Amino acid sequence: xxxxxxxxxxxxxxxxxxxxxxxxxxxxxxxxxxxxxxxxxxxxxxxxxxxxxxxxxxxxxxxxxxxxxxxxxxxxxxxxxxxxxxxxxxxxxxxxxxxxxxxxxxxxxxxxxxxxxxxxxxxxxxxxxxxxxxxxxxxxxxxxxxxxxxxxxxxxxxxxxxxxxxxxxxxxxxxxxxxxxxxxxxxxxxxxxxxxxxxxxxxxxxxxxxxxxxxxxxx
Numbered sequence: 748x749x750x751x752x753x754x755x756x757x758x759x760x761x762x763x764x765x766x767x768x769x770x771x772x773x774x775x776x777x778x779x780x781x782x783x784x785x786x787x788x789x790x791x792x793x794x795x796x797x798x799x800x801x802x803x804x805x806x807x808x809x810x811x812x813x814x815x816x817x818x819x820x821x822x823x824x825x826x827x828x829x830x831x832x833x834x835x836x837x838x839x840x841x842x843x844x845x846x847x848x849x850x851x852x853x854x855x856x857x858x859x860x861x862x863x864x865x866x867x868x869x870x871x872x873x874x875x876x877x878x879x880x881x882x883x884x885x886x887x888x889x890x891x892x893x894x895x896x897x898x899x900x901x902x903x904x905x906x907x908x909x910x911x912x913x914x915x916x917x918x919x920x921x922x923x924x925x926x927x928x929x930x931x932x933x934x935x936x937x938x939x940x941x942x943x944x945x946x947x948x949x950x951x952x953x954x955x956x957x958x959x960x961x962x963x964x965x966x
Contacts, residue, residue, distance in 0.1 A: 764918035841957030896929035
């Protein structure tokens with residue numbers, strides 16, 4: 748990589764597909780929920796939810812302009828379905844070791860996700876990841892999800908590091924665009940054929956996971 752260790756003072760991670768292999772369960776939960784309210788969708792249509800959208804944005808996309816009370820009810824129902832599938836989710840290979848290296852190297856770490864606050868905190872706690880992060884930014888902290896840059900800007904603000912001295916890891920084209928618009932350098936994470944698209948959106952490199960990634964690679 749072309750980024751120097753002296754430049755990178757913070758690393759900001761997306762959650763789904765970056766820290767945890769949650770996309771299969773995430774897709775299955777949304778498909779089951781939408782079916783329960785009479786909306787049968789194809790796998791291709793479901794790809795919308797992997798673009799860094801907030802839960803409310805996803806609900807409005809598939810079900811129209813719902814009132815706030817309905818958004819909350821439906822969101823909780825979808826999360827209940829997802830929780831029934833959580834036992835199948837594992838951390839992305841190598842990510843725990845990489846987080847330990849960052850913490851030992853005194854590099855600030857944060858999460859910038861479009862997932863709901865409840866699901867984010869319950870997930871990272873259950874996965875044993877919460878201790879590694881100084882701050883966690885979720886959909887509850889922003890009005891608009893990715894590709895809007897706010898989620899990454901807020902993460903940098905909370906850890907006290909300018910975006911120009913931060914590096915993002917994201918797996919979605921909208922996430923890459925969000926990080927780049929916020930001023931962060933960005934590395935894509937993908938093992939599902941999105942490499943070229945992530946590079947086109949501004950990722951400097953795309954990795955399948957964090958196995959073997961070391962601090963020396965930030966030089």
